[in-house]
Amino acid sequence: MRRPRVRFVAACLLAGGCAACGGPGGAATRSPAGGAHRVADLAHPRAAHTATALSDGRILVAGGFGADEGEVWASTELFDRASGRFRPGPAMLAARQSHTATRLRDGRILIVGGYGPGGRTLASAELFDPATRRFAATGRMTQPRAGHAAVLLRDGTVLVVGGEASLSHTLASAEIYDPATGRFAATGAMSGARASHTATVLSDGRVLIAGGHRGRRASLRVLRSAELYDPATGAFAPTGALRVRRHKHDAVTLPGGRVLVLAGADERDDLGAYDSAEIYDPRRGAFAPTGALALARYKLQGTSIALMGDAALVTAGAARPELFDGRGRRFRALPGSFGAAHLFAAAAPVGKGALVTGGYTRAGPATADAWLVTP
Numbered sequence: 001m002r003r004p005r006v007r008f009v010a011a012c013l014l015a016g017g018c019a020a021c022g023g024p025g026g027a028a029t030r031s032p033a034g035g036a037h038r039v040a041d042l043a044h045p046r047a048a049h050t051a052t053a054l055s056d057g058r059i060l061v062a063g064g065f066g067a068d069e070g071e072v073w074a075s076t077e078l079f080d081r082a083s084g085r086f087r088p089g090p091a092m093l094a095a096r097q098s099h100t101a102t103r104l105r106d107g108r109i110l111i112v113g114g115y116g117p118g119g120r121t122l123a124s125a126e127l128f129d130p131a132t133r134r135f136a137a138t139g140r141m142t143q144p145r146a147g148h149a150a151v152l153l154r155d156g157t158v159l160v161v162g163g164e165a166s167l168s169h170t171l172a173s174a175e176i177y178d179p180a181t182g183r184f185a186a187t188g189a190m191s192g193a194r195a196s197h198t199a200t201v202l203s204d205g206r207v208l209i210a211g212g213h214r215g216r217r218a219s220l221r222v223l224r225s226a227e228l229y230d231p232a233t234g235a236f237a238p239t240g241a242l243r244v245r246r247h248k249h250d251a252v253t254l255p256g257g258r259v260l261v262l263a264g265a266d267e268r269d270d271l272g273a274y275d276s277a278e279i280y281d282p283r284r285g286a287f288a289p290t291g292a293l294a295l296a297r298y299k300l301q302g303t304s305i306a307l308m309g310d311a312a313l314v315t316a317g318a319a320r321p322e323l324f325d326g327r328g329r330r331f332r333a334l335p336g337s338f339g340a341a342h343l344f345a346a347a348a349p350v351g352k353g354a355l356v357t358g359g360y361t362r363a364g365p366a367t368a369d370a371w372l373v374t375p
Contacts, residue, residue, distance in 0.1 A: 036336030149199035
């Protein structure tokens, strides 16, 4: 297993600095520039896993697949920012990949759906409690789904929307998880089925659903359509379409309430990866173009962007990270390299940056690589 060359530098950045690099307690040398810095490897290679920030600053890395999509993990790891290392976590109740992980108001993590061993789509859900370091079963979804999206709503419930019930069945349905009862209940359906889409909570509490695909292989159709979910009515309504049809992309709500949607691909997958981005204005219900990315990137999964004030740190899906300037609406590549585009990697905010874990490259299976990315 490859060992990082700059582990002490990354751990120092996570902890806030040290005498060796000019942080608190020292002023002899300057801190390293922003960009990608290697940290200790994961214990297991993973892709299509999740990485979720806990209330105490640790990162829970859960599930995913290894050498191939048939090797599905139930194992988890916990990243400790003080040491810059991963430590074994408790196993989930079910092995799963292409699932979602959502932090609830009380700090617990809701793990939902995904593909299990043999490509079986899961309806099960479980809760990780950081206080007890245990997973516990909770209610089952109304139907199995993977490649879906899940977001925490203002009232503390979780919207789970779209995805695939099987490789041949894309879903338009949505459901709500209530932590108070531990149960899922159906809510309104989207106007059309979609998977590999984004779900982004707006400033007013509504949720923007954008892009995605339906079908597979010869019947694959990548979508431009977008719609809004209103928690007050439990209904979806159409809104302006994306300027570019895209799936396996990412989105984040910027300060001021607009939504940045970026990257993804068309039906050609890596041959059709995008460097384009656009911004959704909720007041107008329309998308407008913004500056192009420094690098085309795709196979993101809703965790590749970390907000840093007026800027957005873009991590996975390409060989280098980059920074979006919200004021100038421009992207610029950051120093450091991942060596190759890591696809279906997972990222989570940590300290003054983001932790990027795993993913697979076009040259091989999932990796155990991990980096800290700073602006």
